[in-house]
Amino acid sequence: MxxxxxxxxxxxxxxxxxxxxxxxxxxVKLRWLRRLGAAGVREIxxxxxxxxxxxxxxxxxxxxxxxxxxxxxxxxxxxxxxLKGAQRAHAAGAHAVIVPVSVSERHxxxxxxxxxxxxxxxxxxxxxxxxxxxxxxxxxAGCATAFGCSMExxxxxxxxxxxxxxxxxxxxxxxxxxxxxxxxxxxQVRECVRAVRAAVGPTLTKLHLHDTMGLGLANALAGLDExxxxxxxxxxxxxGCPFAPGASGNIVTEDLVFMLESMGLxxxxxxxxxxxxxxxxxxxxxSEPLRGSVALAGVPKTYRRxx
Amino acid sequence: MxxxxxxxxxxxxxxxxxxxxxxxxxxVKLRWLRRLGAAGVREIxxxxxxxxxxxxxxxxxxxxxxxxxxxxxxxxxxxxxxLKGAQRAHAAGAHAVIVPVSVSERHxxxxxxxxxxxxxxxxxxxxxxxxxxxxxxxxxAGCATAFGCSMExxxxxxxxxxxxxxxxxxxxxxxxxxxxxxxxxxxQVRECVRAVRAAVGPTLTKLHLHDTMGLGLANALAGLDExxxxxxxxxxxxxGCPFAPGASGNIVTEDLVFMLESMGLxxxxxxxxxxxxxxxxxxxxxSEPLRGSVALAGVPKTYRRxx
Numbered sequence: 368m369x370x371x372x373x374x375x376x377x378x379x380x381x382x383x384x385x386x387x388x389x390x391x392x393x394x395v396k397l398r399w400l401r402r403l404g405a406a407g408v409r410e411i412x413x414x415x416x417x418x419x420x421x422x423x424x425x426x427x428x429x430x431x432x433x434x435x436x437x438x439x440x441x442x443x444x445x446x447x448x449x450l451k452g453a454q455r456a457h458a459a460g461a462h463a464v465i466v467p468v469s470v471s472e473r474h475x476x477x478x479x480x481x482x483x484x485x486x487x488x489x490x491x492x493x494x495x496x497x498x499x500x501x502x503x504x505x506x507x508a509g510c511a512t513a514f515g516c517s518m519e520x521x522x523x524x525x526x527x528x529x530x531x532x533x534x535x536x537x538x539x540x541x542x543x544x545x546x547x548x549x550x551x552x553x554x555q556v557r558e559c560v561r562a563v564r565a566a567v568g569p570t571l572t573k574l575h576l577h578d579t580m581g582l583g584l585a586n587a588l589a590g591l592d593e594x595x596x597x598x599x600x601x602x603x604x605x606x607g608c609p610f611a612p613g614a615s616g617n618i619v620t621e622d623l624v625f626m627l628e629s630m631g632l633x634x635x636x637x638x639x640x641x642x643x644x645x646x647x648x649x650x651x652x653x654s655e656p657l658r659g660s661v662a663l664a665g666v667p668k669t670y671r672r673x674x
Numbered sequence: 675m676x677x678x679x680x681x682x683x684x685x686x687x688x689x690x691x692x693x694x695x696x697x698x699x700x701x702v703k704l705r706w707l708r709r710l711g712a713a714g715v716r717e718i719x720x721x722x723x724x725x726x727x728x729x730x731x732x733x734x735x736x737x738x739x740x741x742x743x744x745x746x747x748x749x750x751x752x753x754x755x756x757l758k759g760a761q762r763a764h765a766a767g768a769h770a771v772i773v774p775v776s777v778s779e780r781h782x783x784x785x786x787x788x789x790x791x792x793x794x795x796x797x798x799x800x801x802x803x804x805x806x807x808x809x810x811x812x813x814x815a816g817c818a819t820a821f822g823c824s825m826e827x828x829x830x831x832x833x834x835x836x837x838x839x840x841x842x843x844x845x846x847x848x849x850x851x852x853x854x855x856x857x858x859x860x861x862q863v864r865e866c867v868r869a870v871r872a873a874v875g876p877t878l879t880k881l882h883l884h885d886t887m888g889l890g891l892a893n894a895l896a897g898l899d900e901x902x903x904x905x906x907x908x909x910x911x912x913x914g915c916p917f918a919p920g921a922s923g924n925i926v927t928e929d930l931v932f933m934l935e936s937m938g939l940x941x942x943x944x945x946x947x948x949x950x951x952x953x954x955x956x957x958x959x960x961s962e963p964l965r966g967s968v969a970l971a972g973v974p975k976t977y978r979r980x981x
Contacts, residue, residue, distance in 0.1 A: 520976065550974060553895050554937035581929040581967030582936075585891040588860050592899075615967065622888040629889075630861040660888030660922065667857060669827060 373632045374597040375624060376410035377403050378575070380431075381446055382617055383605030384424045385415065389654040393427040400435050402647050403602070406640035408620075410442035411435070412465065412599070416452030429459045436460035444507075448479050453493040456504070463505035464497075465543065466490050470530045471516035474547070478511065483530055491537035498538075507541040508534045509575055513559060514544070514551030524562055531563045531571065541572035543599065546586065549579025549615075553589035560593040573597035576618045578604060578658075583618035584626055591632075598623060603645055604658035619659040621645060629670045638666050680939045681904045682931060683717035683880070684710050687738075688753055689924055690912030691731045692722065696961040700734040707742050709954050710909070713947035715927075717749035718742070719772065719906070723759030736766045743767035751814075755786050760800040763811070770812035771804075772850070773797050777837045778823035781854070785818065790837055798844035805845075814848040815841045816882055820866060821851070821858030831869055838870045838878065848879035850906065853893065856886025856922075860896035867900040880904035883925045885911060885965075890925035891933055898939075905930060910952055911965035926966040928952060936977045945973050 380400065384391055391399075396413075403411055413435050414428030428445060435443055436459070445456040447464040456464045468486045469475035475483045494506050512519070513527050531542050544559060551559075556574070563571050574590040576583045576598070587598055600623045606616030624636050642662065649657055687707065691698055698706075703720075710718055720742050721735030735752060743750055743766070752763040754771040763771045775793045776782035782790045801813050819826070820834050838849050851866060858866075863881070870878045881897045883890045883905070894905055907930045913923030931943050949969065956964055 549971070550977075552933060552936040579967065579971045580932055580936075581926065582891060582933050584889060585895045585933060588892045588895055615970070619888065625887055626859060626889050626892060629859040629887075660885065663922070664856070664886045670857075 370594070370596065371631070371633055372596065373591070373627050373634050374410055375408065375620060375627070375634050375636060376412060376442070376444065376573070376597065376599045377408045377602060377620055378412040378599045378617060379601035379603070379605040379620070381412040381415050381425070382599070383601040385422050386606035386616060387424060387652075387655050389652070390424050391652055393430055395651045396427070396431055397434050399644065399648060399651070400431070401438070402640075402644035404439065406644050407634070407636040408641070409635060410444060411439070412444040412446060415446035415448075416455045417446070417448060429455060432456065432459035432461050436462075447493070449489055450492050450496060453497065453504075453506070457497065457500060457502065461504060463507060463540075464493065465507045465509050466493060467509050467511050468530060468534060469511040470522050470527050471512040471519045473518040474512045474516050477518070484533060487530065487533040487537055490534055490539060494538040505540045506538075507543060507572070508537075508539045509543040509545045510534070511545045511547045514546040514555055515548060517548045524559060527559055528562050528566045532566045535567040535570045539570065542567060542570050543573035543575045543597075544571070545575035546577050549577030549583065551576070551586055552582055553585050556586045556589040557593055560590060560595060564593070573599065575599040578615045578618050584622060587618060587623060587626070602641075603648060603662070605648070605655060615658050619661075621659050621661045625661045625666070625670060631671075638670070642666060677901070677903065678938070678940055679903065680898070680934050680941050681717055682715065682927060682934070682941050682943060683719060683749070683751065683904065683906045684715045684909060684927055685719040685882070685906045685924060686908035686910070686912040686927070688719040688722050688732070689906070690908040692729050693913035693923060694731060694959075694962050696959070697731050698959055700737055702958045703734070703738055704741050706951065706955060706958070707738070708745070709947075709951035711746065713951050714941070714943040715948070716942060717751060718746070719751040719753060722753035722755075723762045724753070724755060736762060739763065739766035739768050743769075754800070756796055757799050757803060760804065760811075760813070764804065764807060764809065768811060770814060770847075771800065772814045772816050773800060774816050774818050775837060775841060776818040776854075777829050777834050778819040778826045780825040781819045781823050784825070791840060794837065794840040794844055797841055797846060801845040812847045813845075814850060814879070815844075815846045816850040816852045817841070818852045818854045821853040821862055822855060824855045831866060834866055835869050835873045839873045842874040842877045846877065849874060849877050850880035850882045850904075851878070852882035853884050856884030856890065858883070858893055859889055860892050863893045863896040864900055867897060867902060871900070880906065882906040885922045885925050891929060894925060894930060894933070909948075910955060910969070912955070912962060922965050926968075928966050928968045932968045932973070932977060938978075945977070949973060
């Protein structure tokens with residue numbers, strides 16, 4: 368991957384739908400995934416292996432992974448909070464698992480019922496188990512609350528570096544820094560990316576940003592400036608922030624793709640086709656508010672900057 | 675002004691209200707301006723001297739300027755498209771006029787019924803007339819459509835530099851680069867700021883950004899990186915884009931202030947007091963949609979980064 372190419376991972380089917388008030392039917396999910404793939408989206412987080420009692424929206428993840436793996440040649444991500452989930456992901460045919468590790472101790476306990484470094488141990492177990500399997504599966508870790516926590520407030524940078532270092536030592540393939548509640552700012556993103564990269568090098572691969580305070584794309588720009596070339600985003604900003612009712616969810620895939628392509632970076636995603644996938648979402652899942660500026664304003668006829 | 679200080683000019687009373695479907699009563703405008711001042715907003719574009727038949731929302735500008743100049747010690751901006759408007763602004767007590775000059779020839783004809791360089795001549799006449807007056811008044815020029823035009827499409831960078839150079843030679847105190855339709859991207863902002871500054875030096879002072887495609891704050895960040903320390907913004911993103919129905923207007927003042935303050939920059943604006951001014955707007959001008967992420971999510975208890 369050259370520095371001109373940016374990978375946009377669509378996490379709406381997981382991070383978006385898990386916050387949705389309605390449950391998207393399995394066949395609608397699969398048709399949506401197909402449209403995302405048709406638009407050139409090469410990485411999709413399709414679901415999570417978490418208790419269906421807690422997150423009923425993800426109850427069909429196994430079926431989704433099995434179906435999507437039939438046509439996705441790569442980039443089929445599933446969230447798995449523990450070894451059991453990772454094993455299920457592997458069995459179903461996922462290409463990668465993303466394991467959440469909350470930098471905030473309190474958020475970690477609330478989210479995974481384990482302390483932060485207990486969860487790092489879980490990641491190590493997942494890496495070791497996965498390496499013993501014949502079929503390869505990528506293991507990434509997502510450092511949740513890396514830019515602030517609604518429970519603990521500010522998160523010390525040294526703590527983020529410690530957690531990321533532990534994850535790198537555990538052998539993960541990639542680390543994502545996640546602004547879980549969307550309280551980060553561009554200066555903080557730059558500082559944090561620099562510090563974590565100094566500790567773990569290229570194992571830091573990705574930013575997972577929320578747009579709670581409207582700074583999502585500015586934070587993405589700060590990450591780009593620091594050399595980050597992988598970003599999570601959610602179509603129509605689907606989802607929300609559990610700690611800020613009414614606030615938006617992940618950064619909007621369509622807007623992020625527009626920004627990147629208009630800057631002369633290349634995502635491999637066709638924005639018009641992406642808007643068709645959004646139109647499908649609007650019709651097939653009309654209970655959820657769809658966000659995003661490009662959708663409101665319309666895609667300009669020419670927006671791609673010469674590379 | 676040190677590099678840590680950023681000036682945010684509230685343009686909602688002009689750029690926002692001129693696009694509003696309703697006309698804000700004069701007394702409501704004045705009470706809103708007072709609340710903006712109470713929040714620490716030190717620069718406000720309070721109206722424009724344009725034909726009331728075309729822009730009835732601005733018909734009371736003279737009265738507004740006279741009243742606001744009683745309590746604003748500085749920073750009272752008015753938009754004036756021509757010498758006559760600048761003279762009216764001066765007579766009413768404005769501290770500064772901003773003269774629009776469209777870089778796009780077609781937009782210039784549509785907006786001011788003059789070609790771009792005819793309008794540069796008008797600016798020169800304004801500068802000369804103003805210098806001859808006893809009471810000083812700042813003359814700024816706003817380079818409209820500097821980042822793209824809904825009529826002409828892409829605007830060549832060399833054209834922006836030519837227009838800015840002409841304005842600097844005309845003797846303006848400051849030049850703002852305006853993304854009138856909101857089609858700019860961060861790479862373009864950086865490139866344009868660098869090129870214009872190379873031509874006119876510190877006479878380039880400000881960015882005027884719209885959030886049409888959702889890139890407004892990312893574009894502001896790009897400007898900050900290039901040393902820009904003055905930005906226009908509109909409370910609640912009031913207004914819109916005449917060329918993209920449904921699209922948002924200027925970048926949202928509250929969100930911009932949040933971004934700047936959280937990055938450790940200083941605006942002199944109290945965000946909580948700013949939210950009170952917004953609450954006043956919501957009650958006193960309920961016909962207009964109010965935008966902004968910070969308002970939806972709520973102001974976090976601690977957000978200011980140590981300077």
